[in-house]
Amino acid sequence: MVLLCLxxxxxxxxxxxxxxxxxxxxxxxxxxxxxxxxxxxxxxxAAGYIQSRLASSTLNGGSKKYYNLTExxxxxxxxxxxxxxxxxxxxxxxxxxxKKNEV
Amino acid sequence: MVLLCLxxxxxxxxxxxxxxxxxxxxxxxxxxxxxxxxxxxxxxxAAGYIQSRLASSTLNGGSKKYYNLTExxxxxxxxxxxxxxxxxxxxxxxxxxxKKNEV
DNA sequence: ATAACTAATTAGCAATGCTATATATCACTT
DNA sequence: AAGTGATATATAGCATTGCTAATTAGTTAT
Numbered sequence: 001m002v003l004l005c006l007x008x009x010x011x012x013x014x015x016x017x018x019x020x021x022x023x024x025x026x027x028x029x030x031x032x033x034x035x036x037x038x039x040x041x042x043x044x045x046a047a048g049y050i051q052s053r054l055a056s057s058t059l060n061g062g063s064k065k066y067y068n069l070t071e072x073x074x075x076x077x078x079x080x081x082x083x084x085x086x087x088x089x090x091x092x093x094x095x096x097x098x099k100k101n102e103v
Numbered sequence: 104m105v106l107l108c109l110x111x112x113x114x115x116x117x118x119x120x121x122x123x124x125x126x127x128x129x130x131x132x133x134x135x136x137x138x139x140x141x142x143x144x145x146x147x148x149a150a151g152y153i154q155s156r157l158a159s160s161t162l163n164g165g166s167k168k169y170y171n172l173t174e175x176x177x178x179x180x181x182x183x184x185x186x187x188x189x190x191x192x193x194x195x196x197x198x199x200x201x202k203k204n205e206v
Numbered sequence: 207a208t209a210a211c212t213a214a215t216t217a218g219c220a221a222t223g224c225t226a227t228a229t230a231t232c233a234c235t236t
Numbered sequence: 237a238a239g240t241g242a243t244a245t246a247t248a249g250c251a252t253t254g255c256t257a258a259t260t261a262g263t264t265a266t
Contacts (some may be wrong), residue, residue: 002194005201015213028193035255038215043253062213062262081198088191090131091105095184098108118244138224146222155237165231165244207260222253229246236239 001080002029004038004069007050010078013064014038041067049073104183105132106143107172110153116167117141142155144170152176 006017014037021032044050051066069077109120115197117140124135147153172180 002197008201013213018213022169022201024196026193026196029197033255033257034214035257037214039254042215062260064213070195077201081189081202084194084198086130089185090129091125094105094108095187098111098180101183116244117246121244136224136226137246138226138246142223145246165229167244207266209266210264215258215260217256217258218252219256223251223259225248225250227246227248230244232241232243234240234242236237 001035001077001085003044004073004077004080007067008069008074009096011066013055013066015081017041017065044073049076073092104187105179106134106140107180107183110170111172111177112202114171114205116169117144118167137161137186147176152179160185 002043003006003017006012006020014034018032020036021029021037023030025032041050044053045067048070050073051070052065052067055064055066105124112174113138115123117137121135121137121140124132124140126133128135144153148155148170151173152172153176155168155170158167158169169202
């Protein structure tokens, strides 16, 4: 879902996503590695949620593979955002009824 | 973390946990099955976060295996609650910067 | 030439979640 | 006594997933 969020913001590519996660990802996503992100991108593309176009090498380094959301990807992102809200709500219900005793 | 929360509230056993999740677990945990919960309980016990005691069969059905938190389990639950807050915060950062464009 | 940065790829392992089934006990009905 | 349904635990087996680690390759600067 987070990768779909990032790609939804603007067309981007794997290395940039990793850099962005490393700088603005906080404690949780600030440590993302290639071996984690690239396989997710392949799965998202295989599932039809994102599509890629190759761009020849410009200023620096190898050729980039730019991704953007498909229509199906936009729909999936909407569903995931709904799911995420439900998920946080459900977990926090259990957390809330615990904290009284625990904290 | 959710199972540790439930066990922290009061000593309980697998079947009761599953029943509780099915009734109060909402959309997300309302569908929990034995094959999901029991292996998690075994892992939590193997990791030393919970301990069990057997109780002979009382009113109905087989003998129950009651679980409660160890000291290590209480510590782990605290860490997980902190992690959970960080995690939600980090994800919501990305969600927030997406929603402007997307929704 | 080489170091440093950009960029993508993939092998391989361990952890995890879930489906599905099996087992056993007890209470109640027919 | 046989069967049904609720209670309760256990586990085989599969697919998915996350991560470590290493490989390849192009560009820029020293």
